[in-house]
Amino acid sequence: xxxxxxxxxxxxxxxxVLLALAIGMGVNQWRSDRLALVGExxxxxxxxxxxxxxxxxxxxxxxxxxxxxxxxxxxDARPASQYxxxxxxxxxxxxxxxxxxxxxxxxxxxDAARVIITYCDGETCTLSHDLARFLTDMGxxxxxxxxxxxxxWRQAGLxxxxxxxxxx
Amino acid sequence: MADKMHSxxxxxxxxxxxSEEKTxxxxxxxxxxxxxxxxxxxxxxxxxxxxxxxxxPGDFARAVGNYQLLPAxxxxxxxxVLPWMELLLGIFLLAGAWLPGATVLSTxxxxxxxxxxxxxxARGLDVSxxxxxxxxxxxxxxxxTVARDFALLAASIWLTVSxxxxxxxxxxxxxxxx
Numbered sequence: 604x605x606x607x608x609x610x611x612x613x614x615x616x617x618x619x620v621l622l623a624l625a626i627g628m629g630v631n632q633w634r635s636d637r638l639a640l641v642g643e644x645x646x647x648x649x650x651x652x653x654x655x656x657x658x659x660x661x662x663x664x665x666x667x668x669x670x671x672x673x674x675x676x677x678x679d680a681r682p683a684s685q686y687x688x689x690x691x692x693x694x695x696x697x698x699x700x701x702x703x704x705x706x707x708x709x710x711x712x713x714d715a716a717r718v719i720i721t722y723c724d725g726e727t728c729t730l731s732h733d734l735a736r737f738l739t740d741m742g743x744x745x746x747x748x749x750x751x752x753x754x755x756w757r758q759a760g761l762x763x764x765x766x767x768x769x770x771x
Numbered sequence: 772m773a774d775k776m777h778s779x780x781x782x783x784x785x786x787x788x789x790s791e792e793k794t795x796x797x798x799x800x801x802x803x804x805x806x807x808x809x810x811x812x813x814x815x816x817x818x819x820x821x822x823x824x825x826x827x828p829g830d831f832a833r834a835v836g837n838y839q840l841l842p843a844x845x846x847x848x849x850x851x852v853l854p855w856m857e858l859l860l861g862i863f864l865l866a867g868a869w870l871p872g873a874t875v876l877s878t879x880x881x882x883x884x885x886x887x888x889x890x891x892x893a894r895g896l897d898v899s900x901x902x903x904x905x906x907x908x909x910x911x912x913x914x915x916t917v918a919r920d921f922a923l924l925a926a927s928i929w930l931t932v933s934x935x936x937x938x939x940x941x942x943x944x945x946x947x948x949x
Contacts, residue, residue: 608871608935615872616879623859627852631828638828638847684895726843727836 659747661720663759666749669718670761676716678738680723680730681753691722691752692762699723699730702737713738718745722752806933809926813877814864816923817857820903824854827905834901838887856880874931881924888917 631637661669669675670691677694679686686696695709706713713719719738721731728751735746749755757763824831832850835841841849860880863873884902891898892912900912902920 611869612871612875612935615869616876619859619863619869619872619876620856623856624852626859627855630825630855631851634828636829638832638851640848640851641844682895725839727833727839727846729833729837 660750661747663749663755665747666720666722666752666756667759667761669720675718675720675747676712677749677752678719678721678731678734679753680721680734681728685724687765689753689757689763689765691756692764694722697721697734699734699737702734706738706741713743718747719743720747720749720752722749722756724751724753726751806930809930810864810867810870813923813926813930814861816861817864817877818861821854821857821861823903823905824850824901825858828854830905831901834899834905837898837901838891839896839898840887840890870934874927874934878924878927878931881920881927885917885920885924888912888920892917 628640631640666675670677677691678697679690679694680697680699680702681690682698683696686694686698690696695712697706697709719735721734721738723730731748731750731752735748738746828850831854832847835850835853836843836846856876857880860873860877863869864877888900892914898912899906900916902916
C-alpha cells in the first residue's frame, strides 16, 4: 500500500505544483494589477503611483546628500531594540506601527524638518513605507523613503551611532 | 460546492460502511471518520487561506517580503503562485482527489510556514503572519500563530500517514460515489 501511495504522490505532487504555477502565472498575466515577476522587488514596486500615495523612494546618494546638507530628518521605523543597536546618526526612532500613537512626541521635530526620510532594513522591509504613508496622511509634506536604508548606509561606511539623540 | 462535498461524503461514508459490514470489519468504521473530518478541516483552511491572497497579490507580496527570508527576486513569483497552490490543495483535499500528492504537499507547505514563523519569531523580527489576511498591520505573528500552525501541521501529518498506510481508497469519497 505504502509504495503504491508513494508512487502516486511522486507524480501528483509535482503536477499540483505545476498546475498552481500555470494558473498563478496565467492569472497574474491577465489581471490589471499584475505583479512584475522579474526585476523590481515587491517593496519597491509597491511604491508606484498605483498605491495612490506619493512617497518617492530615494537612493543612497540622495540620502547622503540630504544628510550632508543637514536638510533631512531621518526616521528609523524599526523596533526600538534594533534602533538601540545602531542607527543613522541623528535619526529618531519612530517604530511602525507604534508610530500611530508615538509620533506626537516628535511632532515638533517633524514640523521643523524640511525633508523627512524614513528607513528600515532590507529591500523588502515595509515599515518605512507604512510610516511614510502614515506621515503623509497626517499632513507632513516631503516624506521620502530610503529603501533598505540601514544596510546601504552601513555598507557605505556613513556615520552611525548607537545612543539616542538628546531629545526624542 | 460545500453541499456537493457533503453529499458525496455522505455517500462515501455509506459506501464505506456497507463494504465494512460485508467484511465484518467493525473497528475500521470508527477509524474512517477521523481522516475524513481532518481532511475536510485542512482542506477548508487552505481554501479559506487562499481567498484574500488571490484577491490582493500586491499586499500578499509585501507580507511575503516582510518575512525577509526569500531573495528579493523570488518574492513576487512566490506571492503569485502560492495562493493558487493553497486553493488547489483546498479543492483536492475537500474533494478527496489525488490524496497522496495533496497530503504530502500540504504537510510540506505547513512545515515551511511553521519554520518561517518560528525563524522570524526567534530572531525577533516583527512580521505580520500573512496567513489568512494580507493586511500587514492587522495580524502580527505570535507564538499563538505558531501553535495554530502546529495544530494544522499535526492534522496534515496524521492525514498523510493514514493515506499512506491504508491507501487513499478509505479516505476518498468521490471515486466510490461515482
